[in-house]
Amino acid sequence: MSDLAGLSLVRPRHWGRWATAAVLLGLLGLVAHAFAVGQIEWDFVWRFLTVRSILNGVENTVVMSICAMALGIALGVGVAVMRMSPNPVLRSVALAYVWLFRGMPVILQLLLWFNLALVFPMLGWPGIWQARTVDVMTPFFAALLGLGINQGAYTSEVVRAGILSVDVGQLEAALAIGMTRLRALRRIILPQAMKVVIPPLGNEFIGMIKLTSLASVIQFAEVLHSAQNIYYANSRVIELLIVAGLWYLAIVSLLTPLQMLLERRFARGLGARR
Amino acid sequence: MSAPLVAVRNVRKSFGSFQALAGVSLDVQAGEVLCIIGASGSGKTTLLRCLNQLVSIDEGAIWIGGELQGRRIVGEKLHALGETQIARQRLRTGMVFQRFNLFGHLTALENIIEGPVQVLGQSRTAAAQTARDLLDRVGLASKAANYPAELSGGQQQRVAIARALAMKPELMLFDEPTSALDPELVGEVLAVMQELARSGMTMIVVTHELGFAREVADRVVFMDQGAIVESGTAAEVLGSPREARTREFLSAVIS
Numbered sequence: 001m002s003d004l005a006g007l008s009l010v011r012p013r014h015w016g017r018w019a020t021a022a023v024l025l026g027l028l029g030l031v032a033h034a035f036a037v038g039q040i041e042w043d044f045v046w047r048f049l050t051v052r053s054i055l056n057g058v059e060n061t062v063v064m065s066i067c068a069m070a071l072g073i074a075l076g077v078g079v080a081v082m083r084m085s086p087n088p089v090l091r092s093v094a095l096a097y098v099w100l101f102r103g104m105p106v107i108l109q110l111l112l113w114f115n116l117a118l119v120f121p122m123l124g125w126p127g128i129w130q131a132r133t134v135d136v137m138t139p140f141f142a143a144l145l146g147l148g149i150n151q152g153a154y155t156s157e158v159v160r161a162g163i164l165s166v167d168v169g170q171l172e173a174a175l176a177i178g179m180t181r182l183r184a185l186r187r188i189i190l191p192q193a194m195k196v197v198i199p200p201l202g203n204e205f206i207g208m209i210k211l212t213s214l215a216s217v218i219q220f221a222e223v224l225h226s227a228q229n230i231y232y233a234n235s236r237v238i239e240l241l242i243v244a245g246l247w248y249l250a251i252v253s254l255l256t257p258l259q260m261l262l263e264r265r266f267a268r269g270l271g272a273r274r
Numbered sequence: 275m276s277a278p279l280v281a282v283r284n285v286r287k288s289f290g291s292f293q294a295l296a297g298v299s300l301d302v303q304a305g306e307v308l309c310i311i312g313a314s315g316s317g318k319t320t321l322l323r324c325l326n327q328l329v330s331i332d333e334g335a336i337w338i339g340g341e342l343q344g345r346r347i348v349g350e351k352l353h354a355l356g357e358t359q360i361a362r363q364r365l366r367t368g369m370v371f372q373r374f375n376l377f378g379h380l381t382a383l384e385n386i387i388e389g390p391v392q393v394l395g396q397s398r399t400a401a402a403q404t405a406r407d408l409l410d411r412v413g414l415a416s417k418a419a420n421y422p423a424e425l426s427g428g429q430q431q432r433v434a435i436a437r438a439l440a441m442k443p444e445l446m447l448f449d450e451p452t453s454a455l456d457p458e459l460v461g462e463v464l465a466v467m468q469e470l471a472r473s474g475m476t477m478i479v480v481t482h483e484l485g486f487a488r489e490v491a492d493r494v495v496f497m498d499q500g501a502i503v504e505s506g507t508a509a510e511v512l513g514s515p516r517e518a519r520t521r522e523f524l525s526a527v528i529s
Binding site: 167169170172173174175176177178179180181183187188191192268269 | 326328357358361362364365367368369371373375376377378379380381388389392393394421422423434437438441
């Protein structure tokens, strides 16, 4: 055996990596050049990025995403639990809900809610409380119902998958110490289902942020709607679409670390095996 | 002899076309340790699960502490009990499962206090004090803050025993408590069960551990095809079985 101590190690050259990086840089350069010389007034982009109505739109997008998602999760958990109930009536209600709201395009549901006044001019119960539907069904409320109820149908399937992922022995152990099914679900099953539920739910939340843009068709002033209002006036279509796009990217980017935080929280005790 | 703590009369249970229990009758006295042996599929686990109503029986009746399980007599009819009453009846029994079934998102201590706090309405402090005593009793005082995934199988099963004891049951049911354990971990769990038996707890143990049955059981029951084939002291059933089926089973297990 010869002595290797004095020799230095030459690492293998990754020619493939260098080559792909060069190709990528070239392509990026071309795209950058195309946009630089294209018909885009970048000044407009930077100027409109922070104007009042766009910022309002961003705020409305964020608020609507959170509210609709909250409604969706509340409905989703409730419906998932109903779906797994021993009560056949509750089970069929849950099935019908998922079938109905998953089966129609969201944009159609938004329009239906917004135009509810055409079917029911008045809401409430005579003598107790009544209001004109057009006053109740504001763009915000119609968007919240449309997006939230639709989301609930999808979330219920995610939550159901999470509940099914928890070993049946957990339920039996909970029953054995005298818990009722509902308490076992709340204290034992759902907390453990969260580990499976959160990653797809994060995905759905990101989807929801972009879905709010559909509410522009019912005059809800979210960020795309605000951008459109501006370009109807000044014809800077691409610039304002870029503004909206940048804001969507920014909001979604902020969510990813939040999701990681939540995942870590619910992996307690179960995370060691990941 | 006083009234038995557990009285099982002619219990039948089928899953589809498979008859798991074909008319089982059994008495267990308070303070008695009963071991149930038999091949898999003989109905011994089903019998245990019928006792705490994880499985509902098709026919027959079960009394625990003189209380008819899962049914109420109203005039000439039997009314099935609702979920809440069944949950209340389960408080008489504690169950230890083959696969431990500790709550994965809770620490050992939280596993033990969950029932006392949520079901019995004890204060957290009082329940935690009892839980620490129980952990000490099963030799795991230092593991209170550990999650199940951080414990060995034997340790998990001992926490599971403590969790069941925290509910102060009159009767402890063990469903093959050592079958899922590595061989070197079986002893620590059996030791805890032996201590529990000595303390006077009424225990029904479904097991393959014939050594444990020989040493601890007051009575051994051999089951086959959903029926009790033979019953007697450990020396009788394991030492000099009368029935051919018992002899067959024992020779297969021991060899």
